[in-house]
Amino acid sequence: MKNNIFDLTLEKLEEVLVSNGFKKFNATQVFEGIYKRKVDNFDDINNISKNLKSFLNENYEIKYLSVLECLKSKDTNKYLLETNESSIECVLMKQYYGNSLCISTQVGCNMGCAFCESGKLKCVKNLTPGEIVLQVLTIEKYGNIRIDNVVIMGIGEPFDNYDNLIDALNILVCPKGIDLGSRKITVSTCGIIPKIHAFADLHIQVNLAISLHAPTDKIRNKLMPISKVYNMNDLMKAVDYYISKTNRRVTMEYIMLDGINDSEECAQLLSKLLKGKLVYVNLIPYNSTSSSEFKRASKNKIEKFYDILKKNGINVVTRKEMGKDIKGACGQLKASYDNKQ
Ligand code: SF4
Known part of the structure; x- marks a missing residue:
């Protein structure tokens, strides 16, 4: 071969x-x-x-990936792409500041986050650097468009496939290659601390996001098994280390789950945890699936949560909902395709 x-x-x-x-x-x-x-x-x-x-x-x-399925909504297209041995998802979001593509790094994910469809599809393969990069190239060619931003938040934990991720990033930013500005790329991790340190030491200008989703170990332990390996205190120290090395702002992803992490007390605890750090919080309305035990927090609760963070001087945004009508949560399209097969 x-x-x-x-x-x-x-x-x-x-x-x-x-x-x-x-x-x-x-x-x-x-x-x-x-x-x-x-x-x-x-x-x-x-x-x-x-x-x-x-x-x-x-x-x-020279072989691009094939597009197995494409689901379209007003501002979001979701693609299922075929690699050599499996299929992977990526999502194109047409934002006012350009085309953003959310790409995958693994087929499945071993991190087992309770709210995540991808966590139910065990990791069967690390994507190669080419398979990571080809998601961008294939969608550009398929849609005859230019991808302006890449978010590495699709299926898989990027830092669980670290070496291939770093090679893929090098190809994406290479001036002789895809030549995407490194500040236009965001890598999201559930919090694998040794790799956050390694990433900080790389001096690459790529943005870092942490899937935080809880203000305390007690709540995080229920949602994210990784939290039992790396606790909140150590995670915050790793974030401080990253900021001290790069002087770059870190995004804290926070999925709002009804009755789990959306209380006013949680908002206060989160404010305390993040006070004084160079971070901003991205509140994400949860994309419920039929098989999920979780429900999205109400609009009212999200607004209250947002207000408390704001009042406490924490930078915060509420993510615009996209792709809700087209199996927007990562892993949903692949799961339904695999079931059909
Ligand atoms: S949220 Fe991310 S790290 Fe957690 S199971 Fe899903 S893909 Fe894996």
Whole structure:
């Protein structure tokens, strides 16, 4: 089987080519061919030698993902894409500031968050760097659009597939490759502390979001098994470390669940927890599914929660609801497709 050319960062392609007798700059030519001119065939890269074309044709392939399903609503399209061994989801959101694509990093997820459809689909595979990057390339080609922002919050825990994630980020931001501004990318983690430290030490300008969803260990333990491994105190220290190293604001994702984490007391506790930190809270109305034991918090409660945070000097926004009518919660489209199969 041929290798996927999209799995290689520019540095890795340089190493491969140099070790096979080609020049380092040939990697840039290949990168520009596949990412800038978007050729479907190595033979169409007309500034490289015949020898290099044969080498690439023998060992690599240029293969986009196929679109298995596409569900559309007014401002959101949800796609099910086929990889070599499975299918993955990504969601296109048409925002006033451009096209945002939410992409996946694993097939399933082992983190088992109680409110999440993806957590019910056990992780069967880490996506390769190419499969992560190809979600962006495939949707750009399929929709004839440019993706302006990438949020890595789809199926899977990105830091549970760390090395492939970092290679994918390098390809996404590479000026010879996709050339997406690093500040236009957000990686969301449920809180794998050693990787938050490693990410901070990378000095990459990509945004970090933490799936927090609770103000205390007691509530978080009920929702997110990872919380029993890394407690709130250590998580907050890791966030402080990240901020001190990068001086970048961290997003705190907070899904509002009826009767679980939406009380006024929770809002006060959350304010206390985050006071003085360079963070902002993203309140997310929960996308209920028929199989979920959780319900969304009422509009009234979300507004109250928001007001308390605001009053306490915490930066907060309520996320605009998108894709509710098209199986908007991550994992929902894949689960329903897999059931049909
Ligand atoms: S919320 Fe994220 S980390 Fe938790 S189970 Fe779902 S995909 Fe995994």
